[in-house]
Amino acid sequence: MAYVIIGTCVNDAACVPVCPVDCIYPRPGDADFATADMLFIDPDECVNCNACAEACPVGAVLPEQNLPPHLSRYKDINAEFARGVKA
Amino acid sequence: MSKTIHSYCHYCLCLCGIKVTVEDNQVRTIEPDRENPYTWGDFCRKGKTAAEVVAHPQRLTTPMKRVGDRYVPASYEEAISDIAARLNRIIDEHGKDAFGTYHGNPLGFSFSSSIFFAGLLDAIGSGNRYWVGSVDQNNTHVVQEAMYGSELISIPGDVDDCKFFLLVGMDPAQSKFGWVDVIPNGWNRALEAQRKGAEIVIVDPRRSVSAQRADRHVAILPGQDWAFLLGLLKVIYAEGLQARSTAVPLAGSEIVEALTREVELDDLAQRCGIDAEVIGNVARRFAASPAAMCITHTGVSHTQAGTLAEWLGHVLNAVTDRLDTPGGKRYERGYVDLAQVFGRFAPATKHRTRLRDLPTIAGFHSLAELPDEITTPGEGQIRAMMIAGGNPVVSGPDGAALDKALGELELLVAVDIVQRESHRHAHWLIPGTHFLEREGLHALTAGLMDRPFAQYAQQSVKPPLGVKEEWEFFTDLALAMNKPLFGVRGINAVVRASRFAARKLGKPGWALNPRWIERALVASGRRLKFKDILAHEHGWIYGEKSYGDLAKALRTPDKRVQLAPPTLLWRCRQQLADRRAVTSENYPLLLINRRSRESMNSWLNETPGLFEQQRSNSVEMHPQDAETLGLYDGQRVRLRSPTGAIDLPVSIIEGGRPGVVTVAHGWGSRIFDPRQAVSAGGLGANRNLLVDRMTLDPMSQTPVLNGTAVRIDLIESPPDKLATDHGQPESEAA
Numbered sequence: 001m002a003y004v005i006i007g008t009c010v011n012d013a014a015c016v017p018v019c020p021v022d023c024i025y026p027r028p029g030d031a032d033f034a035t036a037d038m039l040f041i042d043p044d045e046c047v048n049c050n051a052c053a054e055a056c057p058v059g060a061v062l063p064e065q066n067l068p069p070h071l072s073r074y075k076d077i078n079a080e081f082a083r084g085v086k087a
Numbered sequence: 088m089s090k091t092i093h094s095y096c097h098y099c100l101c102l103c104g105i106k107v108t109v110e111d112n113q114v115r116t117i118e119p120d121r122e123n124p125y126t127w128g129d130f131c132r133k134g135k136t137a138a139e140v141v142a143h144p145q146r147l148t149t150p151m152k153r154v155g156d157r158y159v160p161a162s163y164e165e166a167i168s169d170i171a172a173r174l175n176r177i178i179d180e181h182g183k184d185a186f187g188t189y190h191g192n193p194l195g196f197s198f199s200s201s202i203f204f205a206g207l208l209d210a211i212g213s214g215n216r217y218w219v220g221s222v223d224q225n226n227t228h229v230v231q232e233a234m235y236g237s238e239l240i241s242i243p244g245d246v247d248d249c250k251f252f253l254l255v256g257m258d259p260a261q262s263k264f265g266w267v268d269v270i271p272n273g274w275n276r277a278l279e280a281q282r283k284g285a286e287i288v289i290v291d292p293r294r295s296v297s298a299q300r301a302d303r304h305v306a307i308l309p310g311q312d313w314a315f316l317l318g319l320l321k322v323i324y325a326e327g328l329q330a331r332s333t334a335v336p337l338a339g340s341e342i343v344e345a346l347t348r349e350v351e352l353d354d355l356a357q358r359c360g361i362d363a364e365v366i367g368n369v370a371r372r373f374a375a376s377p378a379a380m381c382i383t384h385t386g387v388s389h390t391q392a393g394t395l396a397e398w399l400g401h402v403l404n405a406v407t408d409r410l411d412t413p414g415g416k417r418y419e420r421g422y423v424d425l426a427q428v429f430g431r432f433a434p435a436t437k438h439r440t441r442l443r444d445l446p447t448i449a450g451f452h453s454l455a456e457l458p459d460e461i462t463t464p465g466e467g468q469i470r471a472m473m474i475a476g477g478n479p480v481v482s483g484p485d486g487a488a489l490d491k492a493l494g495e496l497e498l499l500v501a502v503d504i505v506q507r508e509s510h511r512h513a514h515w516l517i518p519g520t521h522f523l524e525r526e527g528l529h530a531l532t533a534g535l536m537d538r539p540f541a542q543y544a545q546q547s548v549k550p551p552l553g554v555k556e557e558w559e560f561f562t563d564l565a566l567a568m569n570k571p572l573f574g575v576r577g578i579n580a581v582v583r584a585s586r587f588a589a590r591k592l593g594k595p596g597w598a599l600n601p602r603w604i605e606r607a608l609v610a611s612g613r614r615l616k617f618k619d620i621l622a623h624e625h626g627w628i629y630g631e632k633s634y635g636d637l638a639k640a641l642r643t644p645d646k647r648v649q650l651a652p653p654t655l656l657w658r659c660r661q662q663l664a665d666r667r668a669v670t671s672e673n674y675p676l677l678l679i680n681r682r683s684r685e686s687m688n689s690w691l692n693e694t695p696g697l698f699e700q701q702r703s704n705s706v707e708m709h710p711q712d713a714e715t716l717g718l719y720d721g722q723r724v725r726l727r728s729p730t731g732a733i734d735l736p737v738s739i740i741e742g743g744r745p746g747v748v749t750v751a752h753g754w755g756s757r758i759f760d761p762r763q764a765v766s767a768g769g770l771g772a773n774r775n776l777l778v779d780r781m782t783l784d785p786m787s788q789t790p791v792l793n794g795t796a797v798r799i800d801l802i803e804s805p806p807d808k809l810a811t812d813h814g815q816p817e818s819e820a821a
Contacts, residue, residue, distance in 0.1 A: 001279075017696075018685075020132045021119060047119060047130050048275050050260055051684065054296060065282060 002043035002064050003052055006074045009038035009060040015052035021045050024052060025085045042082035043075075093120050093624045094545045096134035097196040097522035098687045100265040100535065101272075103129045104626055105137075107523065107547040114138035114523065114548060122625040125540045129263060129272035132685050136696035137523055141548065145505045145760045145767065147518040148551040158516065158761035163555060163563070166515055171567035173498050177471045178211065184441070187215035187460065187469035191477030193503075193690060194557070195219070196522065198529040199601035203558035204475055209574035210565040214438030214447075215460065215469055221453040222483050223385060224267050225787035226394040228449040233652035234401055236642030238449045239425055240418065243268035243537040244380045245632075246276045248414035251376035252287045253369065255312050255400060256386020256793075260296040261682045266384045269536045286376070288369055290315060291386060292679055293707070293749050294742025305369070306744040308360035309677045310390040310669065310794035312383065313662060316399035318355040318366040319373065321347040323406065328374035332648075334411035335638045339651030343402055346656060350663065360744070374407050378414020389680060389793035392662050394786035398655045405648055411637040418637035421533030422541055422629070423612040441467040445788055453788035454483040455780040461492035471498035475557065476519060480509040481689040481756040484778035484790035485730055502557055506759040507689070508773075516761055518554045523547040525556060528605040528620060533612075541615060542626035558601055658786055670746075674728060674796035676712070678777060681751050689753040692770055703771040705738040706799070707749040713739045716799055725800040726750070728777035734802060735772050748797065750774040 005015075005024075016024050016039070023045035026033040041052070041061070053061040064075055092107045104123025108115040117137055119130035150166035151158040177185050188208055194200045195218075208216055220228070228238040246252075246264065257266070264273025278300065281287050289301040290312065298304040307315055323329055324344045356363040373379050383400040387393050409415030436447050440456050442463055457479065461469045472493070480486040480493070486508075493499055494512040501510035502517040510516060526546040533541065550556065555563075562582065565572040572578050582599045589598035596602070609617045615629055643649055670677060685697040692698065706726055708718075718724060720739045725732055726748070735750065754771025778795050 018132065020130045020135045047128060049129075049131055049684070050296065051132070063278075 001048060002046035002078075003041050003048065003050070003061050004043075004064050004067060004074050004078050005039050005041055006060050006062060006067075006071050007038060008058055010058055011036060011039060012057065013039065014055045014057055015039065015061060018051040018055045020049055020051065021047055023082075025082060040078045040081040040085075042085070043079050044082070089115065092545045092547045093122070094523075094547060095120075095123070095126065095542055095626065096137065097529075097544070098133045098137070098691070099263075100267070100269050100532070101129050101131075101263045102126060102269055102532065102542070103131070103134055103271065104542070105130075105134055109547055112548050114141060120625055123542075124628050125536075125538065125542075125626050126271040128275065131263075132697055133687060133691060136694050137521070139694050139696050140504070140691065141521045141523055143505055145758050146551070147503070147505060147516055147761070148554060149518065151506075151516040151761045153514045157764055163560070166517060167560070167563050167567045170498070170500055170515055171564060174211070174471055175568055177497060181470055182467065183212045184215050184467045185470045186211055186213040187217065187457070187472045188213070188475070189217040189454065189457065189472065189477050189479050190475040191219040191479070191482060192688065193519070194476030195531075196529070197476075197525060197527070197557065198531060198605065199525065199527050200476065200557040200561075201531065202601065202604055203561040206573040207561040207565050210570035210572050211568070212570075212574065214436060216447070216451045217454050217457050217479070218451040219454070219477060219479075219482055220449055220451060221455070221788055222790060222792065224388060225448045225453070225789050226388040226397045226784065227267055229394050229786050230397045230401055230655075233398070233655060234643075234649050235640075236644070236649075237640075239534075240637075240640060240642075241268050241535045242410070242416040242418050242637065243270055243535065244273075244382050245414050245417040245537065246270060246273055246280060249277070249280055249378050249380050250285045250414055251373055251379035252277055252280075252285065253290070253373055253379065253381040253403075254288065254297070254301075255290040255316070255381065255383045255396070256388075257289075257382060257384035258291065258293075258295040258297045258386075258682055260300065261684045262384070263684075267535065269532060286372065292677075292744040292747045293681060294740065295681070298742075303369070305361055305365065308358070308744070309679050309747060310392065310791070311359035312387045312390065313392040313396035313399055313659075314355040314358040315361055315366060316381075316396055316403060317347065317350060317659070318352055318359070318361075318363070319370040319403055320399060320406070321350060321352055321355065322367050322370035323374050323403075324348075326371070328371065329406040330374070330408040332405060332408050332410060334408075334635060335405075335641070336647040337405055338645060338647040338649055340406055342651035342656065343406070346651075346659060373403070378409075378412070379407065380404065380409055380415050385680070385682075386793055388787065388789060389791065391782065391784050391791050391794070392658075393784045393789055395655065395658050395662055398652075402650050405650055410648065411634050413634065417537065417632065417634060418640060419534060419536050419539060420636045420640060421536065421612070422539070422614040423530045423533050423608045425531075425534040441465070448788060453783065454479055455783055455788065455790045457483070458485070458488040458492040458780065462495060470496060471500075472496055473500045473502065474509055474513075475502040477503075478507045478509045478689045478756060481507075481753065481773050481775065483780070484775055484792070485780040486773055486776050487731060488780060502560065506761050508756040511757075511759055517560055518551070520550045520554060520556050524550040527601055528609070528617075530605060530608045538628055538632050539630035540626060540628050541620045542623070543620050545624065562599070654786065669794060670796045674798045675746070676797050676799065677747050678726070678728070678774070678795040678797045679747055679749050679793045680774070681707070681749050683751055686751065686753050689756040692754055692756070693758055693767065703736065704751040704754040704774065705736045705771075707738045707740045709743055709745040709747070710739050710741060711745045712748070713737065718799070723802055725802045726774075726777060726797050727800055728779075728795055728797045730779045731776035733772040733774060733776055748799070752792065
């Protein structure tokens with residue numbers, strides 16, 4: 001189980017400094033931050049603390065199990081991007 | 088040279104395992120310890136940023152002595168001999184009670200500091216001991232004593248097997264379920280149970296994050312949890328929904344049943360602001376669930392009927408067979424004899440306060456009484472104080488009165504890592520240590536865990552050069568005062584001899600140190616071996632969760648759980664007879680408290696890595712109230728009670744109960760730099776300045792931090808200025 005960022009993300013990175021395990025990418029300062037469409041959560045590192053969901057001003061962070069069916073694809077999108085970052 | 092240390096975070100009772108990378112005695116990173124078998128899955132930003140507190144810019148690294156309006160560095164020898172001489176003179180002239188003490192959570196989270204602080208207090212023999220528990224958890228101690236025969240029997244929730252959570256006055260999304268118990272990752276585990284079909288009911292006036300995730304949010308009137316819980320019991324007895332207790336024998340169920348016949352459900356419903364239908368529904372679902380628990384936390388303890396409500400919550404669990412049963416409340420006996428440990432940490436005492444004639448609870452008096460005990464002349468007046476790991480001006484009610492009182496002391500010694508709000512009148516500042524700088528086994532938490540678990544905390548970095556650990560300072564002070572440490576005659580000679588031998592033989596461990604006590608406690612518990620605990624660097628789940636130990640742990644004369652202690656029945660009838668409204672035309676709103684995950688009371692709020700987005704507390708209010716008063720989000724307002732006034736920005740929050748405003752505690756505490764005579768921090772405002780120190784829960788002596796009548800006044804301030812003066816750290820001349 002992890003938290004998942006969905007497509008309504010506005011890249012304001014409000015979630016980045018509140019994450020206790022720094023598992024949200026890319027971060028302001030990372031090369032691809034300026035060009036990223038949205039931010040992503042690494043599901044292997046996420047500790048489900050809900051801090052990002054509370055910080056998000058647009059409600060773009062949801063716990064995986066609360067994803068409605070039409071947004072369920074974001075689970076894989078987050079995981080794939082995170083794998084790409086670590087590769 | 089980089090090394091990795093596995094230990095755990097000591098800020099709160101989640102005790103999250105941490106993996107610390109250290110290079111040249113500097114912390115490089117702190118991550119959650121994924122190999123910790125007990126706590127992994129839990130972690131937060133407090134632990135992540137712990138190294139920022141170690142490297143605090145205002146950190147005390149040497150004793151500091153007040154000279155006029157300034158402080159000058161001094162050696163420990165000078166500090167200890169001066170404090171010892173002044174304390175002895177004051178005690179000789181005015182008696183032992185002329186010396187008062189206060190300690191807070193940071194001291195309590197260190198076993199060595201707690202034990203040796205108690206050792207110093209027992210050496211001096213003063214009865215004027217005050218602690219943070221009196222603004223927090225006293226009600227649990229009173230109920231534990233009355234029902235189970237010991238102030239120290241904690242019964243954590245058995246969350247994984249629970250099917251019905253009734254959570255009253257708690258916000259586990261922020262607190263993670265921890266209060267006077269350790270349930271790592273508790274909220275996520277409760278949510279996991281919810282996914283498997285469990286129902287979660289949150290009783291809270293505020294629409295917290297937890298309430299949003301609950302199956303039902305009961306937005307109760309602040310301070311009236313007792314009426315709701317009594318209503319549940321009324322329905323359960325009236326409809327015959329109680330169950331035979333299978334794990335522990337009970338006494339007095341028929342007396343409680345008789346009490347419920349004296350009350351009308353509609354009356355209780357009106358008092359707590361919840362429909363009788365809802366009360367009936369929750370009661371039936373709770374009673375019918377195969378595994379349920381009722382938990383009451385600080386939202387309850389901070390009210391005038393906090394002990395009454397805590398008791399009713401325990402009775403509810405008991406009469407529906409939730410005590411020491413799977414999915415209910417489970418007792419963990421731990422690996423030490425906890426009653427024995429606490430007997431040392433918080434010894435039973437008959438001492439009563441001079442002015443209000445109140446007894447101790449768990450060994451300590453109520454912080455609410457402290458200002459008057461300092462300022463009122465007469466025999467037994469407090470003239471000297473030591474504050475250790477505490478910030479009572481911010482933690483307690485009416486901090487302005489306490490601040491003024493502390494300024495009148497002949498001697499104030501503060502032991503902490505920085506000079507805080509409560510230490511501004513200190514004559515001596517003694518450096519404290521951070522948990523990353525200490526090692527040890529915290530035997531006091533063994534019986535608070537929801538599983539059999541033990542972990543020895545490793546030292547990650549050494550304290551700043553020359554800084555002594557708190558226990559060593561307390562020991563040295565007792566020796567210098569020539570008072571027997573722990574109140575044991577002849578022990579000082581043993582301490583000196585052990586130190587002499589250690590020095591002569593070059594074996595530091597031979598000198599008296601906290602390990603002696605930790606080892607002795609583990610040995611006396613006869614369950615674990617100290618070396619086996621040491622061998623598990625990630626922590627050790629040393630047994631399976633089992634049930635049935637509570638019955639054996641009961642210390643009541645008849646070995647039964649007392650459901651109807653006379654004092655609580657009396658308190659209930661007294662409350663039933665009291666129909667005075669808390670609010671008035673002048674003060675129409677009720678102020679309640681809240682927790683933030685990143686906050687540990689007043690201890691951490693200025694840490695740069697925490698609260699990056701909003702570095703202040705605020706007045707959270709319902710849109711309806713904001714509209715009535717014509718307020719907009721972010722507007723600065725003045726919150727006023729009969730006791731005080733504070734200025735804060737408004738946050739308009741959807742949901743919850745209109746007429747209730749929420750302000751988090753712990754803010755508005757300055758940090759002083761004794762080297763430069765300037766202060767920093769002071770972010771937000773101290774909402775406890777609004778709380779009266781005379782109105783207490785008569786049983787727990789806890790002030791009414793939840794449910795304070797307030798009003799909101801407008802203050803003139805141009806809107807364009809708000810963006811800049813809101814939440815910015817201030818600097819000012821002290």
